[in-house]
Amino acid sequence: MAASTSRSQAAADKRRLILDAAVRVFARQGFHACRVSDIADEAGVAYGLVYHYFSSKDEILDTVFLERWSMLLHVIAEVDERPVAAREKLRDIASFIVDSYVHDPDVMKVIIVEVTRAANSFGRTHLAKIREAYDLIARIVAKGQASGELRTDVSPDFAALAFYGTIEQVLTGWIFELLPQTPRDTESAKVQIVDTICDGLDVIGLPSA
Amino acid sequence: MAASTSRSQAAADKRRLILDAAVRVFARQGFHACRVSDIADEAGVAYGLVYHYFSSKDEILDTVFLERWSMLLHVIAEVDERPVAAREKLRDIASFIVDSYVHDPDVMKVIIVEVTRAANSFGRTHLAKIREAYDLIARIVAKGQASGELRTDVSPDFAALAFYGTIEQVLTGWIFELLPQTPRDTESAKVQIVDTICDGLDVIGLPSA
DNA sequence: TCATTCGTTGACTCGTCAGTCAACGATAGC
DNA sequence: GCTATCGTTGACTGACGAGTCAACGAATGA
Structure with missing residues (x-):
């Protein structure tokens, strides 16, 4: 009708x-x-x-992953367009990922546990797609270094790994209940992730306090 | 005979x-x-x-994991006994893990890919054991905070996660060949891991250069 | 030399589960 | 109302692989 x-x-x-x-x-x-x-x-x-x-059980997981990961790549690329400090870009990305988890823990759990952290079995297929995220983050870091915001003695690739690795580890901590996840915790995680990583990347690291 | x-x-x-x-x-x-x-x-x-x-296929993986992880826990505990700065302790732990990978990539690959990063399937059994490592690292951070070496506005648990998460992400990068792993790269990674994390944890973060 | 022990063998069983397919039935167009 | 289309059903098949087991044979000790 x-x-x-x-x-x-x-x-x-x-x-x-x-x-x-x-x-x-x-x-x-x-x-x-x-x-x-x-x-x-x-x-x-x-x-x-x-x-x-x-067409197969695999294709279902593929679809779940690609739908969400494409969204993430799009957001990272869009954030990088903004005319703001590198640190602010990283904060927005961390916030987006944390919010994605808070909003729909199941999807993020599946993506992390079954794809991102399962690069041997399933993730292998999507390694290139996963890598795109690292590369986009590395580009943000590289720009931050070029503009003098970030120290240059850590390679952009390495910094991207540390940044994304920290986020993924925090989400994993929530997923397996190794870390408290009250709204207060998830909100403060956004700040702590960026503080921890950036105060190690800034030219002159100063505690935020 | x-x-x-x-x-x-x-x-x-x-x-x-x-x-x-x-x-x-x-x-x-x-x-x-x-x-x-x-x-x-x-x-x-x-x-x-x-x-x-x-007795089963599972028991083989169990054995492989427990043999090596016990060694890691032992080393972390032993390092913590030493009367040195927190940063130096973390450097030693990072070095040990990186050296473990360099010396026998296969064992570390199996432990990370099939156990540590597979907390859903296999790692579930070993979650408590894995957590022990986080807790030992967190204790090192807490001591460093108490002695005034490390900033106190990041929780020890969170810092441990960031530290271990960064190491694991770097090893994963090597395992899946997303990151170069010449002897020069692996050696410099030890320094970069600690620099990245600590200059974000130190009371006054100063670039090492 | 004979008997016992135990490391060793690999063909077989048995359950599981992804993927197929023939048939069913509700809707839409005529 | 009749037929074609296509979403829908679930019993069935075929492959695969973990784990079993009965038998073998090489050391050991009497």
Whole structure:
């Protein structure tokens, strides 16, 4: 009847339904440990329908990762366009990632645990895409060094690794409940990440206090 | 005849042989992707013998991890005993881990890729053991804060995460060849890790140059 | 020399699960 | 109302691989 209930729209909704169910199942049981039937059950659809919308179990995870990672790359690139200090750019990126986790922990858990931190099995396919993020961050650092904001005795690549590594480690800490994650904690993490990294990168590091 | 060729000694050697072969296979193919028969083939023994020395495929990885991680915990605790500056302690720990990788990349690759960074599947079992390392590092930071060497506006737990996270990210970069790893690179990484983290932790951060 | 022990062998079993497929049924167009 | 389309169903298959087990044989000790 209405356009919103047309054949193709309903199909798109079902696809989304399966995708969202898959995220919950992957987050709960892990990609390898779960069965495709678990995803179908979680979504409330028949087993076969999963294969109507996706060609394989892998493709579901691919889709989940690419959807979100593309968003991240887009945000990093956009932040770098802004005419602000390098430190502020890094703060915005850290904030975006932390907020992404707070807003939807399951998706971030799946991306980190099953792709980013699983470069051996699944991440291998996406290594290039993951690397793009490192490179964009390294570029921000390089610009900061060129403008004299950041010290030059740490390579941009290394700095990007330390920056992203710290963020990922913090999210991992939350995911596995090694670190408290009250709204207060998640908010202060944004500051601590940038403070810790930047006061080691600034030409003259001064404690913020 | 000689004690070195006694029954029990020969058995211990075979066990070691299988363990070393498993490390190579895990590093090459990944824990999930390899078959137990691959390990047997690599070790040059019959399939069944693997199950004579280990009760399951999991137990092999357990053994590999625990052997090396216990060593790491021991070193961290020992370093903390030394009457030196916190920064020097962190430098020694970073050096030990980097040297471990340089000396035997396969073992470190397996531990990081299959256990440390796989907290969802396998690492879950070892979460407590992994956490011990964070806690020991956090204690070093806390002492450094108490003695006035390190700034106090970053929590020890957070600092430990940033420190270890940076190291792990660098090793991961080497493992997946995102980062150059000539002897010169690995040596300079030791310095860069500590510089990056500490000049953000020191009361007054000054570039080392 | 014979018997016992135990390291060693590899073919086999058995459960699991990704992916297939034939059939069903609701909607849309005629 | 009739037919074609296509979303939907779930039982089934085929491959794969962890773990078992019965039998073998080389040291050891009597």
